Amino acid sequence: MSAPPRQDDSRSLAQQLTQILTEITPAERRAAHMLLANYPVLGLETVAEFARRTHVSAPTILRLVAKLGLSGYPEFQRCLRTELEAQAQSPLSKERFSPSGETPPDQGTGLASRLQRFQETVAANIAETFRNIPAAEFEAVVGLLADEKRRIYLIGGRFTDGIGRYMSAHLRIVRPGVTHLIGQADNWRDHLLDMGSRDVLIVFDIRRYSDDLSLLAAEAAKRRVTVVLMTDQWLSPVAGSARHVLAARVLVPSNWDSTAAILTLVEALLAATTEKIWPSASRRIAALEEMRNRAAGPD
Amino acid sequence: MSAPPRQDDSRSLAQQLTQILTEITPAERRAAHMLLANYPVLGLETVAEFARRTHVSAPTILRLVAKLGLSGYPEFQRCLRTELEAQAQSPLSKERFSPSGETPPDQGTGLASRLQRFQETVAANIAETFRNIPAAEFEAVVGLLADEKRRIYLIGGRFTDGIGRYMSAHLRIVRPGVTHLIGQADNWRDHLLDMGSRDVLIVFDIRRYSDDLSLLAAEAAKRRVTVVLMTDQWLSPVAGSARHVLAARVLVPSNWDSTAAILTLVEALLAATTEKIWPSASRRIAALEEMRNRAAGPD
DNA sequence: TTCGCGATGTATCGATTTTTTCAGGATGCG
DNA sequence: CGCATCCTGAAAAAATCGATACATCGCGAA
Incomplete structure (x- = not known):
């Protein structure tokens, strides 16, 4: 045939499919x-299975795919898979494709709607993150943090250092x-010398x-330090030592x-840890406050 | 019968995965x-792709799969695919607290349900926060941040200082x-001297x-510095000077x-600001990267 | 130190899957 | 009624993928 029009294949395959229907x-x-x-599971099967379930032959499926460009x-x-991934990143928007071609209400470009989209994405990120966090892993880290015989070292990258600081500020209060x-x-080279197999190094590292x-x-792992990594969904290379x-x-x-x-993960860790060691933590907090009052009192 | 090797593979693979972790x-x-x-997109790729993205070899993936039984x-x-299909068939199955009678199965005290409640609360906090943010206020702050002729000073309290650090790390890159x-x-007394009516002081302060x-x-306000306050829902006393x-x-x-x-608010501010001054920011970023490369190059 | 074991990647083979080719058959039109 | 066109599926061919055997590395024990 002559040149396929090929308007735009940027839209979702489902939409495009309804169009050429x-x-x-x-x-x-x-x-x-x-x-x-x-949608989309059927398309993730093999051609043969797809064909079998739809009662057509494999070549028909292939031709259909070809017509999608x-x-x-x-x-x-x-x-x-790409669509599925994108959808997972904003599961709240649900993007329920309407077969009638009804355009989603949409996606304004005004500040308000952009803010809302931003907020929704963040909320979805948090939900999705917690949904797949291994409970055992979480608990293990809480166990480490709650063990007062261990020393805890924290370090972060350029952007994540603030979170490390936040976490240490809280931890320091309860233990x-x-x-x-x-x-x-240079700085941490010295500290490495002090670290041993009973100590914990918490590393924050997201991409770049x-x-x-x-x-x-790696150095810490070699010294039997328990390395805990907080990272993004693509996993920092630190994972190799963690x-x-x-x-x-x-x-x-x-x-x-x-x-x-x-940050939310960190806060959840802090909440669980604090609760776990509350007897000793509350005593510690009381002592700290008394110290502060004594310092401010004579003023 | 004696013990079957796998007691239950009925649960979701994700759960099972965390169990054998x-x-x-x-x-x-x-x-x-x-x-x-x-989850689960990565597992729908080919073994080779899965292996490549996780920086392990194909056999490792296969061994992992084997250990899942x-x-x-x-x-x-x-x-x-079966899980994906099941999930699609119950559109809003999860994470919908029904205000009506129907009690969600678990308001348990187990770690899992506590975590979920924590996560849901955080997400609700974010949503509620954004719902009530005056757009004009938000835009005004973006305007300040985007004005490169102004100097920006940031400071936080014990717990919020990390966020200040996070914000400054980003801002410094774009302006x-x-x-x-x-x-x-003591420290900021010196800086106060340098601040003038064209400058901006961003204060993070939550309760206590x-x-x-x-x-x-207060001092800064007296000097006609534009004070911006990021605080909690009960408003820090700094609000008087902001x-x-x-x-x-x-x-x-x-x-x-x-x-x-x-933090989410800060990230939204950063996103809006970066976009607003993108022409100059992108140049700045390019220059920074070149500098970094030159520093790393001769190595 | 040496030995052994478990973990991990490389290379290869066999199996499955995708793609192409081709022929049967339906449909519409003159 | 006959022809042309297009649709469709069976089967072979090509490509890719999953599985396995084996070598290597690193770590811990004796």
């Missing part, structure tokens, strides 16, 4: 309808032996991962990544 | 974590004249409000308050 052959249409009804079945599946490592490479941190973590990993979603509609989910 | 090898654990963070990778993918004030009372910060803000106030919800089921909503 009238101009394709009957067998292809059956398959297309079935795919829409079981894709180069082949693998590319078709790649598209589906002794908390150190926030700052500065660049820091080589320095990887080095530090005993425990907590991964959080960071993708938001912005030029930057969002550390909100990581 | 402790008894598998490091490389497998890395892959498992990444899968959980990108599955007979092979195809069966693994079938499970994932000049950003200073993060640290230390206690800091007297020091109130003093600083030109602009952005309040966020902080209450969560924990001994501590949550700064997640404040």
Whole structure:
């Protein structure tokens, strides 16, 4: 045939599918309808299975895929996975495709709607992060933090250092032996000497991962230090040295990544830890407050 | 019958995965974590792609799959697709607290349900915070941040200082004249001298409000400095000296308050500001990266 | 130090899957 | 009624993928 119009394949495959629904052959249409009804799972099966369930032959499926402008079945599946991934990153928006082609209410460009989208994405990130956090992993880290015989060292990268600082500020209140490592490479070399197998190093590292941190973590691991990594969904290379990993979603509609989910994770850890050691922590807090009052009193 | 090797494979693969997380090898654990963070899409890729993205080898993936009690990778993918399908068939199944009678199965005290409640509260805090933020106030602050002729000073309290650090780390990249004030009372006295009516002081202060910060803000206001306050829903006393106030919800089921909503607000400010000054910011970023490369190059 | 074991990646083979080719058959039109 | 066109599926061919055997590395014990 002559040149395929190929308007734009930027839209979701489901939408594109409904659009070409009238101009394709009957067998292809059956398959297309079935795919829409079981979107997108059916398309993730093999061609043979897809064909079997839709009661057409494999070549018919392939021809349908070709009419979507894709180069082949693998590319078709790649598209589906990409959509699925994007959807997972904003599960709250639900993006329930309306077969009637009804355009989503949409997506204004005004500040208000952009803010709302930002907020929704962050909330979704947090929800999705917590949904798959291994409870055992979480509890193990709480156990480490609650063990007052261990020393806790924290360090973060350029953007995550603030969270490390936040965590250490809280931890220091409820337990002794908390150190926030700052500065660049040189600084923590000294601290490494003090670390042993009973100590814990908590590393914050999100993408544009820091080589320095990887080095530090590797060194610490070699010294039997228990390394805990807080990272993004793509996992920092520090994971290679880490005993425990907590991964959080960071993708938001912005030029930057969002550390909100990581922060929330940290807050959850702090909440659980504080509760676990509340007997000793409350005594400690009382002592701290008394000290502060005594310092401020004579003033 | 004697013990079957696998007692139950009825649960979701994600759950099962977290269960065996402790008894598998490091490389497998890395892959498992990444899968959980990108669940389930990553598992729908080919073995080779899965392996590539997780920086392990294909056999490691297959061994991991085998340890889940599955007979092979195809069966693994079938499970994932089945889960996906089941999930799609109950559209709003999860995470909907029904205000009506129908009690959600677990208001339990187990770790899992506590975590979920924590996460839900944080998400609600963020949503509620954004719902009530005056757009004009938000825009005004963005306007200040985007004005490169102004100098920006940031300071936080004991717990919020990390967020100040986080914000300054980003701001410094996109614009000049950003200073993060640290230390206690003495330190910022010096900086006060440099501040003038064209400058901006961003104060983070949540409850147990800091007297020091109130003093600083009052002094700055006297010098015609534009004071911006990021605080909790009960408003820090700094509000008296502030030109602009952005309040966020902080209450969560924990001994501590949550700064997640404040952080999200900061990230939204950064996103809007960065976009607003993108032409100059992008040039600045390019220059910074070139500098970094030049520093790392001769190595 | 040496030995042994478990963990991990490389290379390879076999199996499955995708793609293409081609022929049967339906449909519409003159 | 006959022909042309297009749709469709069976089967072979090509490509890719999953599984396995094996070598290597690192770590801990004796």
